[in-house]
Amino acid sequence: MSEELYANLAIFVLSLLVGFEVMSKIPSTLQTPMMSGANAIHGVVVVGAFAIAAEANNWLLYVLTFFAALFAAINVAGGYTVTDRMLGMFDRKPAKKEEDKK
Amino acid sequence: MTGLTTTASLIYLISAFCYVIGVHLMRSPKTAKKGNGLSFVGMILAVIMILIEILVSGRVQVGAWIALAAGLALGIFYGFSKAKRVPMTDVPQLVSLFNAVGGGAAAAIGAFDYMTANGHLPLVLSIPVVLDIVIGGITFSGSLIATGKLSGKVSGKPITFPGSKFVNILVVIAIVAAAILMITQVDNSWYLVLALLASLAFGLLMTLPIGGADMPVVVSLLNAFTGLAVAFAGFVINNQVLIIAGALVGAAGTILTLQMADAMNRSVANILAGGFGTDDSQSVSPAG
Numbered sequence: 001m002s003e004e005l006y007a008n009l010a011i012f013v014l015s016l017l018v019g020f021e022v023m024s025k026i027p028s029t030l031q032t033p034m035m036s037g038a039n040a041i042h043g044v045v046v047v048g049a050f051a052i053a054a055e056a057n058n059w060l061l062y063v064l065t066f067f068a069a070l071f072a073a074i075n076v077a078g079g080y081t082v083t084d085r086m087l088g089m090f091d092r093k094p095a096k097k098e099e100d101k102k
Numbered sequence: 103m104t105g106l107t108t109t110a111s112l113i114y115l116i117s118a119f120c121y122v123i124g125v126h127l128m129r130s131p132k133t134a135k136k137g138n139g140l141s142f143v144g145m146i147l148a149v150i151m152i153l154i155e156i157l158v159s160g161r162v163q164v165g166a167w168i169a170l171a172a173g174l175a176l177g178i179f180y181g182f183s184k185a186k187r188v189p190m191t192d193v194p195q196l197v198s199l200f201n202a203v204g205g206g207a208a209a210a211i212g213a214f215d216y217m218t219a220n221g222h223l224p225l226v227l228s229i230p231v232v233l234d235i236v237i238g239g240i241t242f243s244g245s246l247i248a249t250g251k252l253s254g255k256v257s258g259k260p261i262t263f264p265g266s267k268f269v270n271i272l273v274v275i276a277i278v279a280a281a282i283l284m285i286t287q288v289d290n291s292w293y294l295v296l297a298l299l300a301s302l303a304f305g306l307l308m309t310l311p312i313g314g315a316d317m318p319v320v321v322s323l324l325n326a327f328t329g330l331a332v333a334f335a336g337f338v339i340n341n342q343v344l345i346i347a348g349a350l351v352g353a354a355g356t357i358l359t360l361q362m363a364d365a366m367n368r369s370v371a372n373i374l375a376g377g378f379g380t381d382d383s384q385s386v387s388p389a390g
Contacts, residue, residue: 005226008337008345015333017344018122019353026129028365031358035322036197037138038130038329038354041121042204044145044347045332047173048211049170050152051339054159056166064214066169071207073177074184078200081185082193087128087135089190101301 033086040079046072106158113151114343120144121347125354148343174380179202195252198321202245203326208331209238209301213294215338221289228285230334232297235284236277237331239301240308241324247309248321258314270307276300308374319362323370326355 026034049068054063120140127137156162162170181200188196212234216223223231250256280297287293312320333348363370 002226004340005294008340009344011342012333012337012345012349015118016353017354018352022122022125022129022350023354023357026358026361027131028361030131030134031362031365032194032197032318033138034125034128035318035355035358036193037125037134037141038351038358039197039201039204039264039325040138040145041125041141041347042111042325042329042332042351043163043200044117044121044148044213044344045204045335046145046174046342047148047152047344048335048339049173049333050149050156050205051341052211052214053166053170054156054162055214056169057163059165059216061218062165062169064210064217065166066173068207068210068214069170069173070177071173071203071210073174074181075177075200075204075207076134076181077178077329078139078181078185080145080194080290081182082188082196082200083138085185086190086193087138090131090134093139097228 023065033083036079036086040083042074043076043079044070046076048072106155110151110155111342113147115340117144117148117151117343118346119137120147121350125350132370141250152341192253194318195249196322198245198249198252198317201321201325202242202249205238205241205245205324205328205331207238207251208328208335209235209242209298211335212238212331212338213298216288216294217291219288223288225285228288230337232281232284233334234331234338235294235297236301237327238280239298240305241327243305243332244309244322245305245321245328247306247325248317251309251312251314252317252321255311258317258329260313261267261310266307266311270304273304277304312373316366316368319359319366319368319370319373321364322355322359322362323374326352326359329353329355 049065050074051066053065056062121144124137124141124144127133127140184196212231215231247256251258276296277300280293280300283293284297309320329348329351333345334354336342336344336348359370363373
């Protein structure tokens with residue numbers, strides 16, 4: 001096994017453990033926002049879209065790059081925005097009625 | 103390591119740090135919004151860094167720049183406007199849609215690397231490439247069906263047909279066969295097409311028999327799948343931030359799925375077996 005693969009595998013396994021640990025016992029009201037927040041984080045696949053763009057050199061590969069970028073960008077932009085809106089609901093509850101802070 | 107790769111590695115590490123602490127902060131309603139913000143900062147850092155990296159590499163063709171910029175611009179516009187306008191009650195299907203595209207992006211990256219391998223891909227790369235395509239394909243079609251069921255565009259009732267078990271088995275065999283062929287013979291694009299089609303079919307077959315009321319649990323499970331697909335994409339392009347963030351979401355999503363199923367007094371296996379849930383809102387609690 002190469003050093004690089006070993007390092008990546010170690011990172012993978014340890015990150016799994018962190019994920020298990022950080023998610024135990026969360027209140028049920030936060031389950032949906034948490035799902036949405038985690039969904040936004042895997043939008044990091046957009047980094048992969050940039051990375052493949054550097055290797056693309058024919059039309060078929062351009063098309064794949066386009067779709068990777070399009071899909072990942074939707075995931076990132078939409079994911080964070082909708083999570084933020086959902087969590088905004090928590091802010092508002094204890095405060096006065098309709099206080100739009102901007 | 104050169105100066106640039108050192109800097110890049112450190113920035114990706116900070117980015118990963120932001121995701122972990124961000125998720126941690128999201129455990130409490132008081133700090134949740136801050137947590138999401140921190141995780142967004144991590145995302146921006148990672149995007150800026152990869153942009154600098156590919157700019158410095160100077161290898162990006164004009165066509166690729168156009169494809170990348172067009173995809174990003176359209177995606178940001180679509181995702182942002184959808185997320186801003188959606189009524190709060192329709193959020194779950196939107197999350198499922200965003201999850202679908204995340205899986206699609208991972209599958210596209212896997213397909214790209216298979217096609218640029220020029221007939222030779224070492225085992226340590228071909229396995230994550232195949233997993234990317236298969237898991238990405240399953241989450242793409244599965245999450246789209248979940249979106250449809252949650253929004254009422256696809257019937258919320260469990261959809262089954264006679265002989266579905268047999269078809270399921272055939273599709274699984276097709277996926278395994280295509281995966282093995284792809285790993286052993288890297289130069290044949292037809293295997294890639296077969297793997298992709300079979301995975302998409304499996305995503306459909308997996309979600310169609312599940313009732314609308316059970317969908318949120320399934321969306322969470324598919325979310326965890328996408329996390330893993332993204333982590334494998336990280337192995338393929340050798341980028342640690344994808345591995346860390348993907349594994350984090352994969353594990354966190356799995357725990358979340360178990361908790362959600364638990365809250366409904368059901369097991370995940372029981373939900374996936376399907377045929378139980380009812381039309382949209384009415385919840386059902388089978389004696390169990």
